[in-house]
Amino acid sequence: MMTDDTQKKMLLAVDGSENALxxxxxxxxxxxxxxxxxxxxxxRSKIPEGYWxxxxxxxxxxxxxxxxxxxxxxxxxxxxxxxxxxxMLQVAGFPKESIEVKIHNRKQGFARDIAKEAxxxxxxxxxxxxxxxxxxxxxxxxxxxxxxxxISFVPILVVGKTPQTGSVLLALDGSDNATRAVDYVGxxxxxxxxxxxxxxxxxxxxxxxxxxxxxxxxxxxxxxxGALITSGFNPDRITTxxxxxxxxxxxAVALEAEEGxxxxxxxxxxxxxxxRDFLMGRVSNKLIHLSKNQAVWVVN
Numbered sequence: 166m167m168t169d170d171t172q173k174k175m176l177l178a179v180d181g182s183e184n185a186l187x188x189x190x191x192x193x194x195x196x197x198x199x200x201x202x203x204x205x206x207x208x209r210s211k212i213p214e215g216y217w218x219x220x221x222x223x224x225x226x227x228x229x230x231x232x233x234x235x236x237x238x239x240x241x242x243x244x245x246x247x248x249x250x251x252x253m254l255q256v257a258g259f260p261k262e263s264i265e266v267k268i269h270n271r272k273q274g275f276a277r278d279i280a281k282e283a284x285x286x287x288x289x290x291x292x293x294x295x296x297x298x299x300x301x302x303x304x305x306x307x308x309x310x311x312x313x314x315x316i317s318f319v320p321i322l323v324v325g326k327t328p329q330t331g332s333v334l335l336a337l338d339g340s341d342n343a344t345r346a347v348d349y350v351g352x353x354x355x356x357x358x359x360x361x362x363x364x365x366x367x368x369x370x371x372x373x374x375x376x377x378x379x380x381x382x383x384x385x386x387x388x389x390x391g392a393l394i395t396s397g398f399n400p401d402r403i404t405t406x407x408x409x410x411x412x413x414x415x416x417a418v419a420l421e422a423e424e425g426x427x428x429x430x431x432x433x434x435x436x437x438x439x440x441r442d443f444l445m446g447r448v449s450n451k452l453i454h455l456s457k458n459q460a461v462w463v464v465n
Contacts, residue, residue, distance in 0.1 A: 173288040174202035178279050180293070181207065181239075181246040187324055189250040193257035193462055194330040197353045201288065203259060207243055207268045208278045235265045243268060276311035280453050283312075283319055288355075292323045294453065310450050313434065320349055320464045323453050328460040329428030332360040336418050336448070339385045342433025346464035347389045349398025350431055360402045362427065363389050366417045370410030377392050379407060415451030422459050431462040 175198055189205075192198050247266045254264055272278055283290050292309050309323045333350060337343045350361070363386050367378055386405045394400050411417035422430050432449045435445045449463045 172202050174204060176204050176206055176283055176287045176290045178292040179205050179207050179246060179250055184189040186250060187326060188293050189253050191324045191328055192291055193253055195371060196357050199258050202263050203254060203431055205247055205266045206282055208271050208275045209268050210271050213248050244278055276308045276315060280312060280315040283316055286417040287319055289320045294323055294325045309453055315447060317465050320462055322462045324460045325457050328458060332427045333431060334362050334364060334422050334427040336432045337363055337365050337385055337389055340433055346431050346433045347392050349464045351393055355396030355398060358399065361393055361398055363405045364421055366406050366411050366414040367407065367409045369410055375409050382407065415448045415455060419452055419455040422456060429460045429462060430456055434463050434465045
């Protein structure tokens with residue numbers, strides 16, 4: 166794949182599972198992605214070299230044969246998944262020459278290797294909520310969480326099960342990260358007739374504080390709305406909402422997305438507080454685990 170230095174590009178982390186293909190289906194429905202270079206990236210988990218020491222033990226020869234068969238079958242699964250993914254993108258209108266397949270032998274670990282690849286000038290990283298295993302302790306969501314911790318230079322898009330496109334929920338708090346999240350949404354979705362809802366969650370239900378906060382949020386909402394309109398959003402398809410008295414910001418946002426039918430949730434990586442325990446990252450991490458049927462965009 167040949168691209169110039171100005172072309173935007175997206176990294177799709179594909180692990181060979183059916184769950185991973187949800188990433189591809191989601192990306193295929195977003196018009197702006199068709200204008201970008203797309204890299205289908207797989208971190209190949211090879212059998213450790215030390216395992217082959219078993220060859221010296223004749224009684225363990227059957228384990229070597231079994232391991233070789235597993236590795237060969239695993240490679241077939243990856244190749245077939247990549248073939249399907251590439252075909253899905255082409256059918257959706259992605260130019261063949263803009264799609265690249267990269268299969269990388271695992272070095273430091275799945276999350277670290279993906280993060281290392283992300284340093285190569287990408288404009289977004291798409292990763293699935295779940296990977297090859299459906300077991301709770303092995304969900305790819307854990308890798309997504311690690312990527313949020315490791316990557317502070319590119320937005321991470323965590324895709325759940327069959328998220329709908331056409332509507333986006335933006336969680337705002339007035340921070341710089343939230344502003345960048347709005348700008349990113351405008352660049353990616355502007356002009357595509359998406360419905361957008363701007364939402365802010367206030368945990369307090371104290372009338373005096375709530376009214377004061379609402380006054381402050383007028384400017385935040387007006388600026389975000391203006392930025393979206395400038396990027397190509399239809400003014401009539403932008404709404405705002407303030408939720409008060411919520412015990413959890415993440416739960417409130419997730420419920421709003423589910424009840425309102427929003428397929429994409431967008432948050433800043435951190436909020437107004439710089440204290441580690443109050444990073445917006447806590448909200449985004451919770452959203453990843455709560456939003457099973459949505460895509461969660463975490464913008465740095």
